[in-house]
Amino acid sequence: xxxxxxxxxxxxxxxxxxxxxxxxxxxxxxxxxxxxxxxxxxxxxxxxxxxxxxxxxxxxxxxxxxxxxxxxxxxxxxxxxxxxxxxxxxxxxxxxxxxxxxxxxxxxxxxxxxxxxxxxxxxxxxxxxxxxxxxxxxxxxxxxxxxxxxxxxxxxxxxxxxxxxxxxxxxxxxxxxxxxxxxxxxxxxxxxxxxxxxxxxxxxxxxxxxxxxxxxxxxxxxxxxxxxxxxxxxxxxxxxxxxxxxxxxxxxxxxxxxxxxxxxxxxxxxxxxxxxxxxxxxxxxxxxxxxxxxxxxxxxxxxxxxxxx
Numbered sequence: 484x485x486x487x488x489x490x491x492x493x494x495x496x497x498x499x500x501x502x503x504x505x506x507x508x509x510x511x512x513x514x515x516x517x518x519x520x521x522x523x524x525x526x527x528x529x530x531x532x533x534x535x536x537x538x539x540x541x542x543x544x545x546x547x548x549x550x551x552x553x554x555x556x557x558x559x560x561x562x563x564x565x566x567x568x569x570x571x572x573x574x575x576x577x578x579x580x581x582x583x584x585x586x587x588x589x590x591x592x593x594x595x596x597x598x599x600x601x602x603x604x605x606x607x608x609x610x611x612x613x614x615x616x617x618x619x620x621x622x623x624x625x626x627x628x629x630x631x632x633x634x635x636x637x638x639x640x641x642x643x644x645x646x647x648x649x650x651x652x653x654x655x656x657x658x659x660x661x662x663x664x665x666x667x668x669x670x671x672x673x674x675x676x677x678x679x680x681x682x683x684x685x686x687x688x689x690x691x692x693x694x695x696x697x698x699x700x701x702x703x704x705x706x707x708x709x710x711x712x713x714x715x716x717x718x719x720x721x722x723x724x725x726x727x728x729x730x731x732x733x734x735x736x737x738x739x740x741x742x743x744x745x746x747x748x749x750x751x752x753x754x755x756x757x758x759x760x761x762x763x764x765x766x767x768x769x770x771x772x773x774x775x776x777x778x779x780x781x782x783x784x785x786x787x788x789x790x791x792x
Contacts, residue, residue, distance in 0.1 A: 494761025530576025537775025
């Protein structure tokens with residue numbers, strides 16, 4: 484077995500849900516934005532907890548700080564400051580973590596309007612404009628870009644193109660149907676999304692924010708593209724029920740996805756060839772810590788970047 488097959492990039496877990504648990508404030512549609520303004524220490528502490536749980540990549544807590552979402556709340560002028568705060572929190576988390584292993588910071592290019600709902604995706608021109616703006620306010624403070632929870636080929640194309648233009652590594656995460664991991668939530672095939680990402684210059688292909696069982700289905704598709712691939716699942720019962728303007732408080736949580744159960748899913752992904760893994764919503768530091776220990780005990784080397792075969 485080539486040594487590259489033993490190298491695994493361990494991402495962090497979900498931010499928003501874990502921050503809700505740690506804060507006395509109720510969640511809002513702009514939760515990850517308001518917590519940066521009101522309780523930045525919670526964000527830095529959570530980044531540090533993921534690093535101490537063995538994560539090698541932490542992602543900026545800027546998921547809801549998109550131009551459209553901020554405009555709906557009269558906060559468009561806060562976009563640069565909010566992303567600067569997200570970068571500062573990630574840097575502080577890396578500084579205060581007890582673990583001394585290398586860690587990189589990933590910029591986040593999320594859905595621009597709402598998660599999971601393809602009908603809410605803006606036009607190609609608007610997507611291109613907004614993703615370029617998000618890249619502009621993040622690029623100086625990140626090591627790579629993670630396009631994530633994308634449910635249509637259009638989002639994949641425009642987010643990837645905007646990020647690739649920086650010259651930094653770009654990893655593209657797509658969200659798939661919980662019942663059919665070979666299809667994007669918008670209805671197009673995962674293969675179409677993966678091809679669009681590869682054509683636009685993505686360096687890795689991922690599936691995120693779907694059931695771990697659906698991730699397993701989709702990884703078989705991603706394995707055909709010759710790029711490093713992997714996944715990070717959520718712990719929701721029915722994520723697709725979330726509508727524009729709602730908070731995740733509307734969603735129920737799967738009780739069966741304990742750290743042990745989640746680790747078992749991830750080990751199956753590794754058997755399929757995945758080499759970038761982590762967690763999404765409702766997958767917290769305890770899950771990542773258990774997973775990290777299992778990987779180390781299993782003889783894997785944890786890395787910040789996927790190794791070439």
